[in-house]
Structures are given as structure tokens and as C-alpha cells.
Amino acid sequence: MAERPQKHSFLWEKMCGLFFVLVTCTVGASAFRLQQVKSTENCPDHTVFFKHYYELHGEPVVLKCPSPRYKHSDFSALTPNITWYKNGSKTMMSGRDEDPRIWAEGDTLWFLPAMLEDSGVYICTRRNSSYCTEVSIHLTVLEKTAAREIAYLQVLFTFTSGKIVCPDLWDFTPNRTSLELKWYKDALPLEGSDDKYVILKGSSSLIMTSVLPADSGYYTCKMSFPFEGATYEITRTIHLETVEQEKIITPIIVYPTQKTTSAALGSKMTLPCKVFVGLSSHVNTDVEWLANDTTVDVVYKRSRVTEGERQEIVENGENFIEVPLIFDPVKEEDFYTDFTCLAQNTYGYQVLPTRVKQEAVGLSWYITVIPVALACVIAAGICIHKCWKWKADKGYTIAKFKTCLILQPPTEQKTILAIFHARHRETLQTRYAAFPADG
Incomplete structure (x- = not known):
């Protein structure tokens, strides 16, 4: 007791x-959370970058903090004071001295190499003394066996010469004349001495002297990237489609490539529709966005969602048209709206439906x-x-x-x-x- x-x-x-x-x-x-929220509130603009990075496990990756050219996202006047962090962690990415695998350097975020667990949303913040803006960039890292699932689409015309380009290499080649690439078609090596293919030393292109319908398929370019005593391999897979000359007047939508695009509620987002028109004139092709099979300006009468300015682009001697769909900002009703890019001319048309889904909320709270x-x-x-x-x-x-x-x-x-x-x-x-x- x-x-x-x-x-x-x-x-x-x-x-x-x-x-x-x-x-x-x-x-x-x-x-800690209050401090971070205060920091976020100082950035009035949050934009979701339209490009989704798909990379392979074990390869070097560089994310660049974008400066979109659209009028709603003009960052050109900002001083280059840029910080990086991964969504949900609020931990600022450090320099190379603190983390040799993932490190920030100016407007670039390096992964040497990227791992499967690096997949996620990365946010770069551009800031000066009076203004701040954030941009979300999506990164998905896949196993090497999934290379064809993330292949770059390129188009060539039959019965003429053409070239395919190994894309997204310039961040790894300060000297752009020192490229050394190895090319493969359907996993078989292509010899530069073959009359069919011409591989120019120091160039990122594979030239075909005569393009045939049988040349369609998957091409792979590989490049070695030495860095501070280690050597990494960079792989790019291209899905080549061949088009007959009489069909080149029909437009082909090459972007967006995914059926859904992630966006944070309340953020700004720009989603471009990129259309390949071949040798046809830009003037003969119309590109527009629809919302629930209706023109955007009818559905969104207050202009919260609008079509951006039409842009006519020439890449590698081929003609493209790009029309952006601008959300300012993204609201919940957009997640339940069917958006469609429509490209048409007098000879044909193509439609590409896409949806906007809500970005996964971080668990930091x-x-x-x-x-x-x-x-x-x-x-x-x-x-x-x-x-x-x-x-x-x-x-x-x-x-x-x-x-x-x-x-x-x-x-x-x-x-x-x-x-x-x-x-x-x-x-x-x-x-x-x-x-x-x-x-």
C-alpha cells in the first residue's frame, strides 16, 4: 500500500x-513549416513546365530551369538567382561539394547518375529583390528495358534523303564539335561505311541517303560522358516513322505525347500542341484547342484558360506549328474537362485528346x-x-x-x-x- x-x-x-x-x-x-510557407508565399507565380522528362536508370540527367517564351511566363528580366528543391521535402539542393550525385549549378540540376528513386517533381525558384517565381519540372526515371516506351518521335519522307538527330545532348558536350556517337537500328550496330547511312564525326545526326518505308523502326544513339574520373553512358532512342510524299500534306500531332498532364491546383501551366506539317506551308494548316468538344473561348468566357499565340517553327528543315493552351491558374474543374488538340487542313486532320490530372500532394504536412x-x-x-x-x-x-x-x-x-x-x-x-x- x-x-x-x-x-x-x-x-x-x-x-x-x-x-x-x-x-x-x-x-x-x-x-520549420511556417518558415517554408512564408518563403512560398513570397513567390506569387507557380508554373508547371509542359515538358515531362523521361530518363533511364543509371544515366546522367540534367534538368534546366526553363524560361518559357510565352507571355504569361516571361522570366527574362529576372537576375540569375536560382535555387532548387524536390517537391515535398523543402530541402534546398546543395552544390557538388556536398552531394556528388545530385547537385545544383545555376539553372541546371545534375544527376550523376539518375536512380529510380529520383522520380518526382523538382521546383526551381528564380528570384530577385522584388519578384519571385517557381517552376515545377516532372522527372520520371525508368529501367533501361523501357527505352522504347520513352522514344523520341521523328518523321522522314520516303524516296528522298533525310536525317535523324540524337536529341538532348548539348548539356553534356561543351564543345559541340567533339561528339562521338554510336548508332544502332533495332539493337544492331550501323556501320558508317555503309552506303545507306552516313555518320559524320562530331555531328549528332545520322544521314540516310535514301529513305524507304522499311527504314521505319527504332534507332538508338549512344555517347560516352567522362566526368571527374568516371565514365557514364548516355542513350537516346528514336522512333522513326516514314511518310509517303503524297501524304505529307496531312498534319501530324507530335506533342503532347502523353494522355495526361499533371498540374498543381492553383498553379499556372502551359500545354503546347505541336504539329508536324512537313513541306506544306504553315498557312494551310489550322491548329486549335477544344474543351469538351467546344472552342476554349466559349467554355472559359472569363479567359482563365486561353489559347496562346500561334508559333510557326522550322526544325532541321521541317515545318511545325505550335499553339499553347494556357491555364492561369489551374482549377479543380479542369481535372474533369476533356481537352483536345485539333490540327486540320483541306487534305486531312488529326485529333489528340488529353486530360489534366491533379499533381500528387506532398506528405510534408x-x-x-x-x-x-x-x-x-x-x-x-x-x-x-x-x-x-x-x-x-x-x-x-x-x-x-x-x-x-x-x-x-x-x-x-x-x-x-x-x-x-x-x-x-x-x-x-x-x-x-x-x-x-x-x-
């Missing part, structure tokens, strides 16, 4: 200590919510325990006291009260006076 207060005291001290640790951690986490909830549960448990203990002890003392008086003869009450008085001096001090012993 004498040990019960000591046990409760020990339990109380342990629970108080645990509560203090949880409160300390919670305050620290809350302060759990860092604050879970400790707070746990601390509240423990605090409530302690209060309930102490209240129950107080009531139980009070009831136990009175019950035992009264039972002793009832069961014992009157002549022995004085002896019993003396024993209780010794053990529970403070508790029974007032009650003893109410039961005087008989002569």
Missing part, C-alpha cells in the same frame, strides 16, 4: 518527459499534424488517468475506513483508528474527531 504513490509518481515523471520531447519536436517542425495529434492524445490520457486515480484513491480510503468501523466492535475502534491515523495521517485527521472511542 505504501508503494502505490511512488509507482504513480514514477509513471507521471516518465509521461511528462515523453510529452516534453513530443512538444519540443512539434514546435520545431511547426517552426504530416510532419506537423502527426506529432501534434499524438501529443494531444497523450495529454488527454494523462488527464484522464490522474482524474481516475484521484477518484479511485478517495473512494478506496472512505470505503475501507467505513468498513473497518462497521465490522469491528466499538471497543476496538480506537485501536483501528490509531493504525489508520499513522498510515493516513493527513487523510484521516478530520475524520478521527468524528468517531470518539467509548470509555
